[in-house]
Amino acid sequence: MTGDELVAALNKNNAPFAKMMGVKITAASKERIEAELRVTPEHCTIPATLHGGAIMAFADNLGGVGAFLNMPEGALTTTIESKTNFLRPVPVGQTAKAVTTPVKLGRAIQVWKTDIYDGEGRLAAIVTQTQLIRKSGGE
Template identity: 30%
Template sequence: MSAPLNPPSLAEAVNAKGFSHAAGFRIVAVAPGNAEVALARRPDLVQFFGHFHGGVITALADQAAGVAVTSSLPAGRIGVTVEIKVNFLSPADGTELVARAKTLKMSGSIGVATVEVFSKDGATETLCAFCTATMRALDLPAEFR
């Protein structure tokens, strides 16, 4: 019998503090090994051409990967980034970014996730970035247990 996994509510609790909260990341969906995180366009999140800044896209992908890996971990553990790689595929000029992450493999305390980041404008989505992230499972701080 395996240990119970982290509840989806953990993602909301972690997202409610610090950079994720300040940036405006919004948890859309969480299921074991999967996550969807969105971010609405704001003037302070774009670069000089008016597209979402690459650092913002990377941060959103990182958050989605962390939520996906954490959601597949036993209760009381959290995935933190060891390595992240992002390929930018097209300008992100929509009204919202949506990052969809999937845990590919968990092996001991190391997990690997992929993330597709879409620039969304109404019903139209354009793949703007692809990410791979390696996460390490650590014990959750006491305030989140």
Template identity: 35%
Template sequence: MADRFIAQTIDDMPDMAEVLSRSGLEFMQDMIDGKLAGPPIGATMGFWPVHAEKGRVVFRGTPGFGVTNPMSTVHGGWYGAALDSCMACAVMTELPRGKVYTTLEYKVNIIRPIPIGTTVDAIGTVQHAGRSTGIANGEIRGIKDDRLYATGSTTCIVMDALPAG
């Protein structure tokens, strides 16, 4: 299911003109609808976007053996990547055409280990979307039992896109 979202080569990735021709919300929705390929990190980490609305994005994932640490638990980097993705993309949904963003900083609070093979949602929600910054919070929750595994917060910088070339 997630494979339709993932770019297989650099040529599959949307170019900057495609990115800038859409609002951030349109871009996320087109990726979810399979009109645009998503980043390869989704295949690497085992998560992908499943829902986007203004100010809210959900990524779904199932961490497997390949993202464990030496103690055979899900590595903290998986939590961080999932939360960074959902929170920053939530900020993206607030951007008009011609604007881009990048994560300035983020924080993760791991509450409990995610058992290998457990499917979770990483839910990002915007708290503030301004001209130069966006702030969002996130949660990782089990989809079957709504159990809270981690929380996070981010600050993103919002910028005018640089002209091509």
């Protein structure tokens, strides 16, 4: 599968919540996922900037995609921990961009870091999350 085919498949089969939010994966490999999210008023808090929960959900989705790309066939993943540092707002109308990379790729635990940038390319948030990898149907 080519890189473009992988991106198309990930966008087509992405989680319903990520699709509803408008997450668009733009590049993907086992070592790096890139995505963007156009900030609309529905994503915002007051004042009109990207809500912290939307930032966390954006990053959580991408960490899950990274875990999916690196886990054995038939396994499942779930987030068991997430930490976010909010550094600057992302105003409505801008497109937030994210770069997700692995910190640790273990058999049972994966740790992912997502850097989220505002529309001017400035770092807006850093999200670190831990993904549990488990067998399908098991605990």
